[in-house]
Amino acid sequence: MEERGYEYNVVKGFAYSALFWLIIGLLVGLWIAAEMFLPQLNLTPWLAFGRLRVVHTNGLAFGFTLAAIFSCTYYILQRLTRTPLALPKLARFHLWLFNAAIALAALSLFAGMNTSKEYAELEWPLDLVVVVMWVIFAINVFATLIKRRERQMYISLWYIIAMTVTVAVLYIVNNLEVPVNLFKSYSAYAGANDANVQWWYGHNAVGFVFTVPILAMFYYFLPKSTNLPIYSHRLSIIAFWSLIFGYLWTGAHHLMLTPLPEWIQTVAIAFSIFLIAPSWGSVINGYYTMRGNWDQMRTNYLVKFFIFGITFYGLQTIQGPTQGLRTLTAFFHYTDWVVGHVHMGTMGWVTMIISASFYYMIPRIMKRELYSIKMANLHFWLILVGQLLYTVTLWIAGIQQGAMWKATNPDGSLTYSFLEVVAAMYPYWKIRFLGGVVYFVGIVVFIYNLLMTVRSPLAEQPKPEPSKA
Amino acid sequence: MGVYSRPVMFAILSAVVILVGTMVTMFVPLMLPSTQPVSEYVKPYTAVELEGRDIYIREGCNNCHTQTVRPLVTEVARYGEYSKPEEFAYDRPFLWGSRRTGPDLNRVGGKYPDSWHYQHLYDPRSMFAKSNMPAYGWLARRPLDTSYTFKKVSVLGYGYGEDEVRKQIDDYRSKVTSPDYLAKTVRDRITPPELRGQLTEMDALVAYLQKLGRDVKRLARGSHTGGVAEASGLVRNPYEGDKKAIEEGKGLFKKYCAVCHGEDASGEIGPNLRDSKWKYGGTDADIYQSISKGRPGGMPNWDVKLGKERIWKIVSFIRSIGEK
Helix, strand or coil, X not given: CCCCCCCCHHHHHHHHHHHHHHHHHHHHHHHHHHHCCCHHHCCCHHHCHHHHHHHHHHHHHHHHHHHHHHHHHHHHHHHHHCCCCCCHHHHHXXXXXXXXXXXXXXXXXXXXXXXXXXXXXXXXXXXXXHHHHHHXXXXXHHHHHHHCCCCCCCHHHHHHHHHHHHHHHHHHXXXXXXXXXXXXXXXCXXXXXXXXXXXXXXXXXXXXXXXXXXXXXHHHHHHHHHCCCCCCHHHHHHHHHXXXXXXXXXXXXXXXXXXXXXXXXXXXXXXXXXXXXXXXXXXXXXXXXXXXXXXXHHHCHHHHHHHHHHHHHHXXXXXXXXHHCHHHHHHHCECHHHHHHHHHHHHHHHHHHHHHXXXXXXXXXXXXXXXXXXXXXXXXXXXXXXXXXXXXXXXXXXXXXXHHHHCECCCCCECCCHHHHHHHHHHHHHHHHHHHHHHHHHHHHHHHHHHHHHHCCCCCCCCCCCCCC | CHHHHCHHHHHHHHHHHHHHHXXXXXXXXXXXXXXXXXXXXXXXXXXXXXXXXXXXXXXXHHHCCCCCCCCCHHHHHHHCCCCCHHHHCCCCCCCCCCECCCCCCCCCCCCCCHHHHHHHHHCHHHHCCCCCCCCCHHHHHCECCCCCHHHHHHHHCCXXXXXXXXXXHHHHHHHHHCCXXXXXXXXXXXXXXXXXXXXXXXXXXXXXXXXXXXXXXXHHHHHCCCCHHHHCCCCCCCCCCCHHHHHHHXXXXXXXXXXXXXXXXXXXXXXXXXXXXXXXXXXXHXXXXXXXXXXXXXXXXXXXXXXXXXXHHHHHXXXXXXXX
16 A cells, blocks of 8 residues: 555545535526526526526536546546656646636636637637646646556546547637637637537537546446456457547537538438447446446445446437437427436436545545445435436427427418427426426535545544555 | 557557547538638628627527527428528637527528517517516617727628728617617617617627528528519408408417517507508508518518418408508
8 A cells, every 4th residue: 555645635626626616506507497487587697597507517517527527537547557646736736727717717707708619618818728727737647647657557547548638639629719809709710610610629528528537437436436347348448449539520410400511410420329339338348347246236325326327328328329310300409308418418427427436535535434325325316316307307398399399280380489389398497497406405415425524533444445456 | 568558659549549530520621612601692790790799699699599590391481591501601600509498590680670679688578478588688778899899800801991890880870879760769768868879789789680691581582572473462361351260360460460569459669550551552462461471671471480371360350450
């Protein structure tokens, strides 16, 4: 056990940051969910839906998810290389810069400084800060990898490397813009090209923030939590390379039936279908890892999070390519169905894996026992029920919305005005809000449980690291 | 084993792997003419329209409204001609959107009169009780900042000189502050007195909304003569004097027409339909034609949305309330 010199403060710092931005992002989410049926809540310009939705998506994708990714990456990196972080001071600066950037991002988005490109809304000065922050992170990742004392790089490290490289390329290319002044710029691309670059970015932000690093956590923390080796190393090699190869072709499935050249749309949907294979490669690898040990679903509270998480990932990666098919996209695109789809991925897969990773990691680096397993179970059930209530409601809403938009009378005229369709959605939007509340309560339980863990007395015997994997 | 113990090599290999799809589907299309077609008929935004567009972006309107009509039967019926790539040549960034909490706006230009937009932005629920759109009345209480306008059009390469930009702004100000401006009543009502003589953010946003799809519509108007037979007067109203149809027409009028013509059809945003004055003719066939094909100045076409039968019922209702 060479614990000496390991930099865990920054792991902790990023974990706390993640939890903080999670609460903020969810509160904003609840507010805009309520605005859907209570438009009076658009009280001020900065509380209007158009501005707040961007704070919600950026706050959770970057504030919460990225912080959790940095936290787990710094932890996994040190464990898997059996080497302390190469540049701990730089990592602490990274933590500080990250939180400053997210706070400024939130403020600037509240103020309406917004490039309009989804998940790339920040104006150019903040783009530069993000790039500097990412370079700082990458330096630490590679410096530690080069110094490492474990020759072989385990699966999780592949995913971390792929994320580090790809996010840099995506972010820089999509954010190329010409400044007008400090607060305003115009995209370097126009029209159909701008759309194509944006969704090449947008879809791969999903791929390399919500998928690749979360898989890194899954491949590391599942074996660690269960003491079981991953089922197939060969399968993980195939799944990894085909996943990162296939992802970059698929952006245009967000632009089906738009004025983008048809061949780009067709290629995108073909590769989207292809992506089911590597996605399910990881799902199968996860399931088979549990082979013969499924009793852990009952006895080990962490396993539930991992198995349900990877299951939602599996469902997500079938639903996504399916709804992109031309016939189905004609029906589903622009409806609430897609909102439901996204939230299965984020509230199901991403949050469940991050929750379990934190439950594993934080007691260990704090040398404490988890405050309450009962509470962790409660947290699990609340976020599961909340998410299902949210997503299933919006899928039903989306089907109705799509059908009403398309309904015609025998003479070919439209059956419903746009407003009649809006009015029909109100009950669904209310249930969706309720789902969000249940989920939020689950997250509050999660955070309380972790805080109580941190504040509890030191464990008598520091929890030993299982030595395998 | 090979690359799995060489982090830098691994990173390079990963970069190569991700760049294949990137090159084919993103980088190569950047260079192709098919992603950046230009057409004579599509004109860049004026200085004021551009400022309006920037307000649209600032307020995140693209989070609820799309700007791309797909080539699908019901979508074309609802919104109009499907979107063409060349229409977006001056759009930096593009604003196609990803969600239709509100309707698509790519063909909204010219669909309604300016007064409709002022009233709707000011208080959406005064027109549509069930709407969940935020109210944007505060935009009429903010003067339009034009200090960067010239810099903006220069960055975008619209080719206007500084004088031209100044002139466009002045011209638009003259238009909306003129006593003859058709939307004067509602504009004055929602604009504070000290700003009535200036351009507000609301003015710019309305200018932008009225530009959306205008070039395409102008092109289409040139090639269309549609509906001659229906307008010729040879067509008879199948429901003439039919009490049941008039009753149904009343319900349809309330649902689709009252928002502009008033609950009692005596006119608000649109003209009075009770009096005997008919700008485009008062026969059943004329009224049918006005509803079906729309009229310049903000009467939308309802042909594909409502269909013949429902339009005839509305015609019957309008005829039944007219002063004889």
